[in-house]
Amino acid sequence: MLYQQYPSVLLENAVSEFSKLPGIGRKSALRLVLHLLKQNEEEVELFGNTLIRLKKEIKHCKVCHNIADTDICDICSNTNRDAGIVCVVENIKDVMSIENTQQYKGLYHVLGGIISPMDGIGPADLEIDSLVKRVEKGIVSEIILALSPTMEGDTTNFYIFRKIASFPIKITTIARGISIGDELEYADEVTLGRSIVNRVQFTDSYNKKH
Amino acid sequence: MLYQQYPSVLLENAVSEFSKLPGIGRKSALRLVLHLLKQNEEEVELFGNTLIRLKKEIKHCKVCHNIADTDICDICSNTNRDAGIVCVVENIKDVMSIENTQQYKGLYHVLGGIISPMDGIGPADLEIDSLVKRVEKGIVSEIILALSPTMEGDTTNFYIFRKIASFPIKITTIARGISIGDELEYADEVTLGRSIVNRVQFTDSYNKKH
Numbered sequence: 001m002l003y004q005q006y007p008s009v010l011l012e013n014a015v016s017e018f019s020k021l022p023g024i025g026r027k028s029a030l031r032l033v034l035h036l037l038k039q040n041e042e043e044v045e046l047f048g049n050t051l052i053r054l055k056k057e058i059k060h061c062k063v064c065h066n067i068a069d070t071d072i073c074d075i076c077s078n079t080n081r082d083a084g085i086v087c088v089v090e091n092i093k094d095v096m097s098i099e100n101t102q103q104y105k106g107l108y109h110v111l112g113g114i115i116s117p118m119d120g121i122g123p124a125d126l127e128i129d130s131l132v133k134r135v136e137k138g139i140v141s142e143i144i145l146a147l148s149p150t151m152e153g154d155t156t157n158f159y160i161f162r163k164i165a166s167f168p169i170k171i172t173t174i175a176r177g178i179s180i181g182d183e184l185e186y187a188d189e190v191t192l193g194r195s196i197v198n199r200v201q202f203t204d205s206y207n208k209k210h
Numbered sequence: 211m212l213y214q215q216y217p218s219v220l221l222e223n224a225v226s227e228f229s230k231l232p233g234i235g236r237k238s239a240l241r242l243v244l245h246l247l248k249q250n251e252e253e254v255e256l257f258g259n260t261l262i263r264l265k266k267e268i269k270h271c272k273v274c275h276n277i278a279d280t281d282i283c284d285i286c287s288n289t290n291r292d293a294g295i296v297c298v299v300e301n302i303k304d305v306m307s308i309e310n311t312q313q314y315k316g317l318y319h320v321l322g323g324i325i326s327p328m329d330g331i332g333p334a335d336l337e338i339d340s341l342v343k344r345v346e347k348g349i350v351s352e353i354i355l356a357l358s359p360t361m362e363g364d365t366t367n368f369y370i371f372r373k374i375a376s377f378p379i380k381i382t383t384i385a386r387g388i389s390i391g392d393e394l395e396y397a398d399e400v401t402l403g404r405s406i407v408n409r410v411q412f413t414d415s416y417n418k419k420h
Contacts, residue, residue: 005306008279014264017257021242032231034302036261037268037277044265047227048258051246054224055254058247067247069218092244096215 011037063134065110065127066095075099075107082106084141088131088160090114090148098146106144109134114147114156123159131160135167142170149176221247273344275320275337276305285309285317292316294351298341298370300324300358308356316354319344324357324366333369341370345377352380359386 006012011033018029036044060066061073064086068074075081075095085106089095095108111126134140143164147153161171177195178187187195216222221243228239246254270276271283274296278284285291285305295316299305305318321336344350353374357363371381387405388397397405 005310007283007285007302007305008268008277010260010264010268010279011277013260017260020257022245023238023241028233030303031233033264035232037265039265041265045262047230048260048262050220050223050227050258052255052258054220054243055247055249055251058218058220067218067221069220073217075217092217093240095217096240100215 064108065112065130066108067092080105083139085144086131086134086140086142087144087146089146090153094146106142111147111156114150114152115159116152126156128160128163132163135164135169140169142172145171145173274318275322275340276318277302290315293349295354296341296344296350296352297354297356299356300363304356316352321357321366324360324362325369326362336366338370338373342373345374345379350379352382355381355383 006015014033014036015026015029018024018032019026021029024032036047057069059068059071061068061076062071063076064073066073066075070077082105086109087098087104087106088109088111089098090111090113092110095110098104098108109127109131111128111131113121113126115121115123115126131143135143143160145157145160147156157173164171175198176191177198178184178191184192216225224243224246225236225239228234228242229236231239234242246257267279269278269281271278271286272281273286274283276283276285280287292315296319297308297314297316298319298321299308300321300323302320305320308314308318319337319341321338321341323331323336325331325333325336341353345353353370355367355370357366367383374381385408386401387408388394388401394402
């Protein structure tokens with residue numbers, strides 16, 4: 001291109017930074033930057049400083065590795081929750097999703113990823129050793145494996161299972177089945193098959209709850 | 211909701227800031243924030259500071275009101291460009307679009323919006339007086355009105371026209387017609403009608419150029 005595309009280096013830098021974010025191309029980035037340019041200086045400063053503070057000051061809970069503002073997160077330090085049950089999840093978003101269901105009263109353990117040789121992520125990159133140490137303490141009576149039903153998730157499930165199978169605890173995994181509201185004819189075969197094999201007793205309370 | 215949705219106030223603040231941007235909801239904002247959390251502290255600091263610097267240090271060209279790093283923008287200070295032709299556009303993006311065509315060698319005048327009573331934008335909110343002052347200096351021989359073909363654009367065109375019609379200059383507007391590559395049968399009637407009324411001489415060079 002003969003002409004420079006941006007009339008300002010400051011503008012170009014801001015567009016470059018935004019377009020590093022996932023799902024944001026240079027056109028969207030420009031739109032966002034021009035929007036920010038229309039705001040007050042204080043508002044843009046708040047935006048920038050909020051991000052800088054976020055990265056500088058955020059902590060990871062020393063127990064479950066969820067993000068937190070304190071050394072021990074609100075969930076782990078909540079004495080009303082059942083410390084005997086630990087739900088193992090891939091990331092912070094999964095904690096938020098399960099919390100939003102309001103169906104779970106136990107604690108969590110955030111692995112920080114799943115085993116994925118393709119992406120160069122091995123067991124040592126994840127919080128698996130710290131999970132084993134939690135189990136060793138003897139307070140945990142049940143581990144719920146709540147990873148995605150993908151090959152990587154299954155591999156990670158199996159790896160964790162082998163590490164903790166010798167402890168006198170219950171090891172469970174979240175139920176797989178037809179999503180509520182889904183049409184049976186559009187469900188994939190594997191899910192449908194599993195949902196028949198793992199069928200549950202029909203009760204009125206089941207229907208009321210869901 | 212019984213439970214707090216975010217495990218950290220810092221995280222929540224960052225999500226709130228991102229979701230103020232146009233087209234970014236709280237879910238996308240969370241995805242962007244979690245992506246930033248995975249980056250180095252230096253990278254996030256660069257992101258934040260780039261935005262703060264952008265707003266603090268960016269200038270508007272004193273001649274054409276385009277954004278710039280200097281008092282006079284690169285286009286206005288480029289002596290190879292024709293200072294006799296001024297193309298009037300709504301905003302900075304329009305300058306970039308026209309520059310990218312590489313077909314225009316004159317200067318610009320960025321209004322900073324168009325007259326829109328619905329949004330409370332009147333002529334006084336736009337850089338129309340400064341345009342009249344540019345014309346008064348006697349260097350400009352042609353004003354190209356390049357606003358969007360909307361009611362607001364037409365209103366603004368007409369308002370500017372009345373302000374500068376008494377000066378001995380050519381006042382033109384960008385050609386309206388069927389977009390190159392468009393099917394005739396899908397063109398709207400007004401555009402098709404205008405493109406017939408404003409038909410141009412067919413030449414070989416026209417075809418070669420486009």
